[in-house]
Amino acid sequence: MHHGHGQAAEEELAEEHYSRGRELFxxxxxxxxxxxxxxxxxxxxxxxxxxKLLARLEAQLKN
Incomplete structure (x- = not known):
């Protein structure tokens, strides 16, 4: 996984948000x-x- 500098940092931050979101879910x-x-x-x-997790979450919110 080789990316430009800015993108690597953004992907790392995205991972953190995903982990947090998964815990809260x-x-x-x-x-x-x-x-x-x-x-x-x-x-x-x-x-x-x-x-995928967001799709599952939104399906649950509709119920």
């Missing part, structure tokens, strides 16, 4: 989790894990 804090996952995707639009 596990605790059923869906809206807080959603914010972190959306931020992760803003930083790294190709972050599939974050996208």
């Amino acid at each position: 596990a605790q059923d804090k869906l809206l807080a989790a959603k914010g972190h996952l959306e931020r992760a995707l803003e930083l790294d639009p190709d972050f599939d894990l974050a996208r």
